[in-house]
Amino acid sequence: KMRPPVILFLMTALAGSVTIKTLVFSNETSTNYVEMIPQRPMNLTAFTLCMRVATELSGQREIILFAYRTRNYDELHVWRELDGRLSFYLAGDGVLFKVPELGALQTHLCITWDSTSGLAALFLDGKRSLSKIYRKGHTVRAGGRVILGQDLDFYLGDFDKHQNFVGEICDVNMWDIVLPDSVIQGMFAGEREPRGNVFDWENTELRINGDVEVAIRELYTPEADV
Numbered sequence: 001k002m003r004p005p006v007i008l009f010l011m012t013a014l015a016g017s018v019t020i021k022t023l024v025f026s027n028e029t030s031t032n033y034v035e036m037i038p039q040r041p042m043n044l045t046a047f048t049l050c051m052r053v054a055t056e057l058s059g060q061r062e063i064i065l066f067a068y069r070t071r072n073y074d075e076l077h078v079w080r081e082l083d084g085r086l087s088f089y090l091a092g093d094g095v096l097f098k099v100p101e102l103g104a105l106q107t108h109l110c111i112t113w114d115s116t117s118g119l120a121a122l123f124l125d126g127k128r129s130l131s132k133i134y135r136k137g138h139t140v141r142a143g144g145r146v147i148l149g150q151d152l153d154f155y156l157g158d159f160d161k162h163q164n165f166v167g168e169i170c171d172v173n174m175w176d177i178v179l180p181d182s183v184i185q186g187m188f189a190g191e192r193e194p195r196g197n198v199f200d201w202e203n204t205e206l207r208i209n210g211d212v213e214v215a216i217r218e219l220y221t222p223e224a225d226v
Contacts, residue, residue, distance in 0.1 A: 022170035032210035041142035055167030070144035126188035
C-alpha cells in the first residue's frame with residue numbers, strides 16, 4: 001500500500017560539513033519518487049546541476065538520476081545509460097560521457113551546460129571531463145515538474161520500474177549559471193560554497209511519494225581523511 005505524499009523541507013544545515021539529509025530508494029518499483037519544487041522558474045540558458053549519488057544497480061539497465069519534464073517535452077533528463085556512460089538530454093538527442101561507472105561508493109556528480117557556447121561537461125568527484133558542444137542556442141523551458149527516482153514519460157507520470165533509481169541520492173543543488181571548476185572541486189571537498197538558486201538542498205521543498213526513506217547521516221568529504 002502506497003503511503004500518501006509527504007511534504008518535506010530539507011532545513012538541516014551543513015555547518016562544518018557534519019550531517020545531511022539523504023533519500024534512500026530501496027526497491028525497484030513504479031511508485032517511489034520524490035518531486036522537487038524549484039525556487040525560481042526553470043527558464044534556463046545555462047546551468048550547473050550537482051548531486052551525491054550511490055547505487056548498486058549494474059549491468060544492462062538504464063537508471064534515471066534526474067528528470068525535468070514540461071507538458072510536451074523532456075526538458076532535462078540525466079541518465080546512466082545501458083553501457084554505463086553518463087548522459088543528459090535537453091528536449092532531444094543527448095550528450096554522453098564515457099566515465100567510471102557509478103557504484104555503491106558515493107560519487108559527487110555535476111553537469112554543466114551553457115547555451116551561448118554550447119559547452120557541456122561533467123564532473124565526477126571534482127574531476128572534469130572533456131568538453132563537448134551540445135544544443136547551442138537552446139533554452140530550457142519553465143513550467144514543468146522535477147522528479148527524482150523515476151522517468152516522467154508524461155507530465156503526470158507513466159513510470160517504468162525498469163528505469164527507476166534504486167540507491168541513495170542527496171545534496172541536489174542547481175544554479176542558473178556555469179560554476180567555475182574550482183567551486184565544483186571545492187564542493188566535492190566539503191567546502192561551503194554558495195547554495196543553488198534554482199534548487200538549494202538545505203531549503204528545497206520535497207514531496208515524498210511511496211516508500212522512500214529520508215535519513216540523516218554524516219556527509220563524507222575528502223577533508224575528513226586529512
